[in-house]
Amino acid sequence: MKPNKKVLLIGGTSGIGKALLERMLEDHKVEQIFATYHRRQPITNYPDIKDPNTKSTDTKNTDTRYKVVWLAMDVTSEPSIEQAIEQISEHVDHIDWVINAVGLLHNGSHQPEKAVRQLDPDFFIDNMKVNALPSLLIAKHIKPLLQARLKAGVPSETDPAIYVTISARVGSISDNKLGGWYSYRMSKAALNMGMKTLSIEWQRSLKNVCVAVMQPGTVDTPLSKPFQTNVPDEKLFQPQQCADNLLTVLSQLTVEDTGYFVDWAGKPIDW
Template sequence: MSLANSPAIALPSESALILGATQGIGLGFVKHLLQQPNISRIFATYRTAEAAGELLELQTANPDRLICTVLDITDESKIAALIQTIQINTQCLHWVVNCVGVLHEGTLQPEKSLSQLDPERLMRYFQVNSIGAVLLAKHLVPLLRHGDRSIFATISAKVGSIGDNQLGGWYGYRASKAALNMFMKTAAIEYGRKSPNTIIALLHPGTTNTRLSQPFQKNVPPEKLFSTERTVAQLWTVLNGLEPTHSGQFFSWDGTELPW
């Protein structure tokens, strides 16, 4: 029998959840996954409809594959409601990528010195960048615990590495990303017992040309400023290469392991 007449091999059907899909890397992941034929269902979260126009247009164009929902990651009740919504539509998730994060918004700006520290602003960094992710880990167990390989990846940042910190500054952002790394490292140990087929990974995407990085791109060499499409493709390659022994580790965009 010729290859031309051979029956098509059905790809396994997988489901994914992208958190923080309004713009930037999160929206890039949604677009990338829509191009993957084995991803049959994609759930995507956004904070406000006003800022999620492109995402909601994708949902309109892909009503059978893309389900979008509002989420405030700092509200645990909203996270629990999201999980219930997903469970109505699917029994399991194979891919979760948490792209929610804050570096600057309004009066919240990265601090340059101790004199700029403010308790309320520090708390905002931790609520968005650290606590939300570990609450996701708490509630996602039933959807990730199944017989297939599953990935729970969270976008971290190299500036959250304590060992790599040579410049100082950015107290709240650095500390909240370091806390994120510890939360997810610890969660990976528990997942190893409760959901051994789940790989938890922390990812440094590199400097990507997004709204988050735009105020800080002046000194970034052009070859180190990545488009969203390039960043997503690089991270997707890293995620596809992970094995269970990699769970709880911190990886750069090129697959190298980063120090804590």
């Protein structure tokens, strides 16, 4: 990873997102992190936390005391996404990396379906709204801040911008051997198609950006907790290990890797 990275991390409050935030806080090559939360800004012991309401004139391009800026974002609401990105533009003139770590597998009333008779339309739509749509809406509004990297003099040929979304292997149609999990599988497959399509568009209109979809493996988080029984110990990653794996792969991505679906070790996954 080249130094002075400015990163937008969607979903910085739990699971994989929180682990990514903690690892990037330790990395001197990451200059600033814009981390989003949904309803309530977390109370943390992190150093250098900044309130997003601080006036831009106090921070833009000059204040290096603050590494994290917390931003409210409801990923199912385009106005909320647009507002958060407008706040980012008040602090920095460009973004280098965008990582979307938000996902839905189950909630208080629904678990992944074992059979089609369990399919609930509202739960299905919720999966689509959280897993499939946000990365496209974020891309729609963050594009100017990615474009601005060139104006900022960032050598994009050797240091591309990264736009990555955490997906899941169960979103691979060719890898589906077990069935079930209709809402989750279909929403992740839709996400993968959306990111593949975005990568093709941005190859034409937004040069030197790598759009990728990443599979983090099975991680010991509340999202996967009900489904860990049959996972071998060596294949159940702790969040910190997962974050290390993902950041290693991210730092090695090139423009030629755009449109790839890769796992936590950087190995391609069939669509």
